[in-house]
Amino acid sequence: MSMIIDRRNLGTRSSANQDRLQRRVRGRVKAAVEKLARRRSLGDMLDAEQPIAIPTKDLHEPSFRRDMRDTAWEQVLPGNKQFRQGDLIPKPLDGDDGDGGGEGTAGASGGLGDDEIAIVLSADEFLAVLFDGLELPNLRQTRTEDIQIEQWRRAGFVKEGSPSRMHIGRTMRTARARRMALRARKKHEHEELTRRAETLEEEIRVRQDHGEDTSIERFRLAEIRDEIKALERKIKAIPFIDESDLRFAHIDQMPRPVTSAVIFCVMDVSGSMGDIEKDLAKRFFLLLYLFIHRQYRAVEIVFIKHHGEASECTEQEFFGAKEGGGTLVSPALALVEEIMAQRFPPEHWNIYVAQASDGDNAQDDNRLVQERALSLLPQLRNMFYLEVNQDQETALFRLYRQMSEDFPELLTARARHTEDIYPLFRSLFSPRQGAVHG
Numbered sequence: 058m059s060m061i062i063d064r065r066n067l068g069t070r071s072s073a074n075q076d077r078l079q080r081r082v083r084g085r086v087k088a089a090v091e092k093l094a095r096r097r098s099l100g101d102m103l104d105a106e107q108p109i110a111i112p113t114k115d116l117h118e119p120s121f122r123r124d125m126r127d128t129a130w131e132q133v134l135p136g137n138k139q140f141r142q143g144d145l146i147p148k149p150l151d152g153d154d155g156d157g158g159g160e161g162t163a164g165a166s167g168g169l170g171d172d173e174i175a176i177v178l179s180a181d182e183f184l185a186v187l188f189d190g191l192e193l194p195n196l197r198q199t200r201t202e203d204i205q206i207e208q209w210r211r212a213g214f215v216k217e218g219s220p221s222r223m224h225i226g227r228t229m230r231t232a233r234a235r236r237m238a239l240r241a242r243k244k245h246e247h248e249e250l251t252r253r254a255e256t257l258e259e260e261i262r263v264r265q266d267h268g269e270d271t272s273i274e275r276f277r278l279a280e281i282r283d284e285i286k287a288l289e290r291k292i293k294a295i296p297f298i299d300e301s302d303l304r305f306a307h308i309d310q311m312p313r314p315v316t317s318a319v320i321f322c323v324m325d326v327s328g329s330m331g332d333i334e335k336d337l338a339k340r341f342f343l344l345l346y347l348f349i350h351r352q353y354r355a356v357e358i359v360f361i362k363h364h365g366e367a368s369e370c371t372e373q374e375f376f377g378a379k380e381g382g383g384t385l386v387s388p389a390l391a392l393v394e395e396i397m398a399q400r401f402p403p404e405h406w407n408i409y410v411a412q413a414s415d416g417d418n419a420q421d422d423n424r425l426v427q428e429r430a431l432s433l434l435p436q437l438r439n440m441f442y443l444e445v446n447q448d449q450e451t452a453l454f455r456l457y458r459q460m461s462e463d464f465p466e467l468l469t470a471r472a473r474h475t476e477d478i479y480p481l482f483r484s485l486f487s488p489r490q491g492a493v494h495g
Contacts, residue, residue: 083186085111086176090186095476108175188348191486193356195438195466196318196407209308218305232302239295247288254281318407318438319357320349321396323389325414327364328381337445338413339376340478345411346372348486359396363389369396386418386453390429403436410440416451423456430457434464441485444471 089109140146178186214227257278261271322342326335349356360375361367367388393410401408410433418426434440442457444450450458454469461467470481 082111082176085109086178087186087189090178090183091479094187094479108177111176184347184351188351190488191348191352191483192488193318193353193407193409193438193486194488197438209310212307212309214304215307216301216303216305218307222306224304224306227304228298228302231304232298235299235302236295236297240292243288243292247285247292250281250285250288254278254285257281317355317405318353318409319359319401320345320409320411321359321361321393322346322375323361323363323393323410323412324375325364325384325386325417326362326380327384327417329384329417330415331446334415334446337472337475337478338443340475341413341443341445341472341482342411343376344478344482348482357401359393361389361392363392367392384414384418385422386412386414387422387425387429390426390433394429394433397436407438408436409438411443412441413443413445414453415446416444416453418451418453420452423452426453427456427460430460430467434460434467437466439466439468440464442467442469443481444469446473448473 086109089111214224257274261274261278264271264274322345324338324342330338346358349358358372360370360372362370362375362380363384363386364380364382365385365388367385369392389412397403397408430440442454444454450471454471457467457469461469468485470485472478472481
């Protein structure tokens with residue numbers, strides 16, 4: 058009986074158990090990364106490699122063991138110098154696991170305990186986990202002449218390749234088809250020879266009953282039986298898997314159209330925005346900036362800062378802006394519409410607007426904000442408004458929330474603490490999210 062053993066797995070773990078282990082560890086790593094993202098600044102997290110603590114119990118492969126709790130058993134382990142056969146082992150005191158675990162647990166607050174192991178993530182790996190599962194909502198292909206990029210994709214199967222990419226299912230189907238094709242003709246010949254042998258045997262019995270000589274028939278029957286045995290050996294000699302049956306998954310670079318998209322980052326830098334408010338807003342935009350540059354290579358980003366006036370600025374000026382003055386929001390929305398008309402026509406671009414402010418806007422300007430927003434929203438895929446460090450909803454926030462009832466692409470959110478930014482960011486850019494956050 059032929060057997061196939063997949064020796065590509067390391068150790069004794071099966072592929073299914075390895076997959077379960079990886080999913081379990083990925084969940085722990087993701088939870089630890091999200092915890093860091095809520096409390097620490099992104100600059101500190103990206104400056105160096107990040108150690109992530111993982112419980113060691115997640116690294117063990119589950120297995121069936123005999124339950125000894127209801128069984129009487131005796132065992133003396135090698136190296137034991139204290140107990141003899143028949144001695145009763147005293148139960149450990151509370152908090153003492155016999156191997157120093159209590160001490161390690163007590164010190165876990167200042168570092169890793171005995172039941173934890175550290176996994177070090179590079180900055181690239183950290184961002185991959187941080188933005189896992191996020192995407193720009195409502196992204197659509199706007200034109201057929203979009204720029205094309207080369208992307209690695211599956212490209213069928215080939216006869217040569219790395220053992221790690223061997224496709225078991227396709228290999229087995231190819232081997233089965235080859236065996237069926239090679240055996241079909243030989244089985245037909247085997248059936249024909251078997252019928253001839255049965256006919257000769259019947260003829261020999263009849264001639265023997267009449268007392269006739271059957272030496273010639275017996276000689277012919279022996280030849281046929283030899284041919285049958287030779288044919289059976291040939292059928293058995295057909296290999297279960299031949300080198301020609303091997304099939305390997307192939308990947309190749311294929312052109313993929315890149316959908317055109319632009320994001321307008323609009324931030325209030327007026328005097329009402331204190332250090333706390335600006336820190337929250339910049340933290341949100343920094344997450345957005347890193348997310349876009351990592352996930353979407355062809356997305357344009359336009360930075361706009363405003364106080365009494367609005368102006369387009371560079372990335373460095375946007376994140377390092379320290380200005381004052383009064384607050385007017387409508388000039389910023391007017392500048393967005395002006396840049397759209399000049400460089401990013403909505404029929405060719407997916408347009409997103411992300412705005413952060415403390416909501417302190419001149420009362421007379423809110424009417425102009427509503428007019429500008431009503432003109433902008435039909436041309437946008439989504440608009441995000443984040444209000445920072447306000448205990449109560451401002452008139453601007455209430456205005457945007459009221460407009461969101463007619464325009465579901467307008468999403469509002471409020472953040473008062475550093476820990477609020479990352480969960481809000483995930484809720485805005487997670488797939489199938491459309492709820493308004495207030």
